Amino acid sequence: MKIIVMNGSPRPNGNTAAMIRAYKAGAERAGHEVTVFDVCRMNIKGCLACEYCHTKDLRNCIQKDDMHKIYPVLDEAEMIVLASPIYYHGFSGQLQCAINRIYAFDHPKKLKRAALLLSSGDKGVYDGAIFEYNNSFLDYLHLEDMGIFTAAGDENKSEDLLIRLTAAGEALTEPDETEKLS
Numbered sequence: 001m002k003i004i005v006m007n008g009s010p011r012p013n014g015n016t017a018a019m020i021r022a023y024k025a026g027a028e029r030a031g032h033e034v035t036v037f038d039v040c041r042m043n044i045k046g047c048l049a050c051e052y053c054h055t056k057d058l059r060n061c062i063q064k065d066d067m068h069k070i071y072p073v074l075d076e077a078e079m080i081v082l083a084s085p086i087y088y089h090g091f092s093g094q095l096q097c098a099i100n101r102i103y104a105f106d107h108p109k110k111l112k113r114a115a116l117l118l119s120s121g122d123k124g125v126y127d128g129a130i131f132e133y134n135n136s137f138l139d140y141l142h143l144e145d146m147g148i149f150t151a152a153g154d155e156n157k158s159e160d161l162l163i164r165l166t167a168a169g170e171a172l173t174e175p176d177e178t179e180k181l182s
């Protein structure tokens with residue numbers, strides 16, 4: 001299946017990037033196509049709430065920035081992975097801007113599944129990000145949860161974490177045909 005990963009960390013060799021690399025390696029080993037967008041290195045502005053997409057032209061955001069590199073990949077993806085450092089108990093601001101811009105597509109048409117990768121300094125700081133994931137992605141977008149993976153403090157970049165993430169990526173199967181049609 002086609003998997004889109006939105007990386008909300010600005011650090012190319014940081015903890016979130018390590019989580020993504022491990023998950024991607026496993027998923028690719030299982031035959032999936034994984035596209036990672038480093039949203040912090042892209043020019044992605046916040047949603048203007050102009051409602052052009054919802055009143056005049058759905059799937060066409062009037063803001064012409066790098067989000068238009070993401071939209072075609074999002075449109076074809078069957079799974080989305082949100083990956084972020086925890087900033088002030090939520091996603092990074094850059095990732096939040098990209099998430100809000102999904103609004104222009106309402107429900108991306110092939111998306112069926114989601115997973116969440118979170119890195120933090122402290123333990124137990126994930127409620128805000130998980131609340132958004134559960135309510136906006138699993139419930140509102142009707143996606144199946146393929147797992148929530150967290151790493152705090154010393155867990156970051158640990159061998160155990162990276163092995164678990166690679167195994168989780170490798171365990172992903174194709175959505176079956178009935179799931180695709182439902």
Ligand SMILES: Cc1cc2nc3c(=O)[nH]c(=O)nc-3n(C[C@H](O)[C@H](O)[C@H](O)COP(=O)(O)O)c2cc1C
Nearest residue numbers: 009011014015016085086087088089119120121122
């Ligand atoms: C602006 C900012 C806010 C942060 N807020 C939190 C926080 O609320 N809780 C926490 O445990 N860690 C917080 N951290 C630490 C990061 O989540 C942590 O270092 C993470 O592993 C960084 O991931 P990265 O290497 O992928 O960028 C914050 C870091 C920054 C730069």
